[in-house]
Amino acid sequence: MAPAKGRWSKATAFAGRNGVLIAFVLLVAFMVGTTSTFGTYQNLINVLQQNSIIGIIACGMTFAIVLGGFDLSVGSVTALASVVGATLMIDLGTVGIPIGIVGALAACLIVGAANGWLIAWLGVNPFVATLGTMTVVRGLIYVATNASPRFGVPYAFTTVGLGRLFGIPNPALIFLVVALLLGFVLHRTRFGHYVYAVGGNPAASARMGLKVARVRFAVYVLASGCAAVSGIILIGQTASATPQAALGYELTAIAAVIVGGAPLGGGRGRMAGTIVGVFLLGVVANGLNLFGVSPFWQPVATGLILIAAVAFDGFSKRGGFSSG
Amino acid sequence: MTDAAESAPEAILRARGINKNFGAVVALENVSFAIPKGEIIGLVGDNGAGKSTLVKIISGVLTPDSGMIEFEGKQVMFASPAEARAGGIETVYQDLALAPNLAVWANVYLGRELTRGPKMMHVLDKRAMVANTDKMLKRFIRNVPPIDESVELLSGGQRQVVAIARAGAWGSKLILMDEPTAALGVAETKAVEEVIFELKRQGLTVLIISHNLDQIFRITSGVWVLRRGRAIGYRETARTRPEEIVLMITGAPTIAGTG
Numbered sequence: 001m002a003p004a005k006g007r008w009s010k011a012t013a014f015a016g017r018n019g020v021l022i023a024f025v026l027l028v029a030f031m032v033g034t035t036s037t038f039g040t041y042q043n044l045i046n047v048l049q050q051n052s053i054i055g056i057i058a059c060g061m062t063f064a065i066v067l068g069g070f071d072l073s074v075g076s077v078t079a080l081a082s083v084v085g086a087t088l089m090i091d092l093g094t095v096g097i098p099i100g101i102v103g104a105l106a107a108c109l110i111v112g113a114a115n116g117w118l119i120a121w122l123g124v125n126p127f128v129a130t131l132g133t134m135t136v137v138r139g140l141i142y143v144a145t146n147a148s149p150r151f152g153v154p155y156a157f158t159t160v161g162l163g164r165l166f167g168i169p170n171p172a173l174i175f176l177v178v179a180l181l182l183g184f185v186l187h188r189t190r191f192g193h194y195v196y197a198v199g200g201n202p203a204a205s206a207r208m209g210l211k212v213a214r215v216r217f218a219v220y221v222l223a224s225g226c227a228a229v230s231g232i233i234l235i236g237q238t239a240s241a242t243p244q245a246a247l248g249y250e251l252t253a254i255a256a257v258i259v260g261g262a263p264l265g266g267g268r269g270r271m272a273g274t275i276v277g278v279f280l281l282g283v284v285a286n287g288l289n290l291f292g293v294s295p296f297w298q299p300v301a302t303g304l305i306l307i308a309a310v311a312f313d314g315f316s317k318r319g320g321f322s323s324g
Numbered sequence: 325m326t327d328a329a330e331s332a333p334e335a336i337l338r339a340r341g342i343n344k345n346f347g348a349v350v351a352l353e354n355v356s357f358a359i360p361k362g363e364i365i366g367l368v369g370d371n372g373a374g375k376s377t378l379v380k381i382i383s384g385v386l387t388p389d390s391g392m393i394e395f396e397g398k399q400v401m402f403a404s405p406a407e408a409r410a411g412g413i414e415t416v417y418q419d420l421a422l423a424p425n426l427a428v429w430a431n432v433y434l435g436r437e438l439t440r441g442p443k444m445m446h447v448l449d450k451r452a453m454v455a456n457t458d459k460m461l462k463r464f465i466r467n468v469p470p471i472d473e474s475v476e477l478l479s480g481g482q483r484q485v486v487a488i489a490r491a492g493a494w495g496s497k498l499i500l501m502d503e504p505t506a507a508l509g510v511a512e513t514k515a516v517e518e519v520i521f522e523l524k525r526q527g528l529t530v531l532i533i534s535h536n537l538d539q540i541f542r543i544t545s546g547v548w549v550l551r552r553g554r555a556i557g558y559r560e561t562a563r564t565r566p567e568e569i570v571l572m573i574t575g576a577p578t579i580a581g582t583g
Contacts, residue, residue, distance in 0.1 A: 188447055189445060190446035193437060193448055197423045197434055200425035207405060207415075207417075207421070209435040210435050
């Protein structure tokens, strides 16, 4: 009786820790088993191509959520990078490519600095601060562009969005580099450690001499930086300045991070979890598509997965049905 | 005002004429007192007597409006808790002391992390910190909690023991404690008190705020009483009784003279 119970509780503990990963593996197995198309090279490349932009945003979002906040402005910031970068490239031609990249990054980092300043030093709630900048930035983009896209980005730049290296889409390679780099920063460096400390107990962190405001500021600049990278890749995919780009990406990124095991309360979460979360949502979207389900069902699926993941997390923390 | 403790040559900390107002509210009025070196000293008083304000001034959280503080014979004025800590004064709070999501070793090293490799990257040297934490805590604690466990999985008593041992391990000379056992049960309080005794045995000085007079009489060798922002007096614990301290706290006329 006792050993069986021990084995059972060990199994549930393992499932509790790795629930998302198990769900992801089961989902992939199901897709491979029930469709002939899912496992093909072309489809897997599609999944990578479609989820890299959200994935990069989600990497930055992981920092914000572990810190105990989040960043609603990243969708608008992605569009800002796309519009600023593409406009410079269109107007200046091929020489405008590096200028466009630098300009896009600079514009986005200014928004990130504004978020960080509002949250870290003025003490504005992250929801309010980033909802504000999200709306302001999107509005300014519409004012500046009259809400209409512009085309004519130099063809060479589409390599960034559509090209491949060793058969892997360049956006996926950039996502891989960003994820590895930021995973290292979050889990191995002192700065990442401080993000966890501030997310866990800001008052104790301040008492132990941590520069809490600086950590918060840096995290929001980083989140905007990730959105900038995504926006630059987007230029490479669309070859245009797109004011309506990345609408709602902030919520998809937050959903991916939460599904990946980082609760909104802060102090917890792993970069690897975020990556699994991104691809779990991505494979579900891809699966609906392969089964011929209307794309309108996709947000329904995302929402249900989000709720199920959080409910399962709470359930396994309470230790199952009995002690609920 | 010629209390024994104030004129004692062996005081680790001396304060003279401390005043602190919050707007129209007088929090501390001409407070002079001293903490004898190497002892556990109590600080008692009713709610609003100014105990926490005094501790915050000593630990650099607040600056007094006037007055001076001498620490180890040198005049000091700490502008922040970090400065006080660098000077050898550490504070242990009832709560807010540890980050619950971090492991024991990470809390012990919070703000003082060891890093390795290229200097700019600040890569954490977890192995060294885990190994050192074990040694540091063993100096003060008999049953060291699991170093790699999140603090939130420890009991309240274990957490407080870790917080106190952390203060001692970092070479503090004076440790201020604001109600360190207020939230703890009997057995856990005993474990915390054992660590406080261990600090004294190793030559550190402890100033402890407590509402629990039993505890004050159990662990301190002297006690300061504050009332409505004034330092009413100092008593050696061995030469007073709880009844006298209660009278001093509540403001009824004191029976005994100064020691």
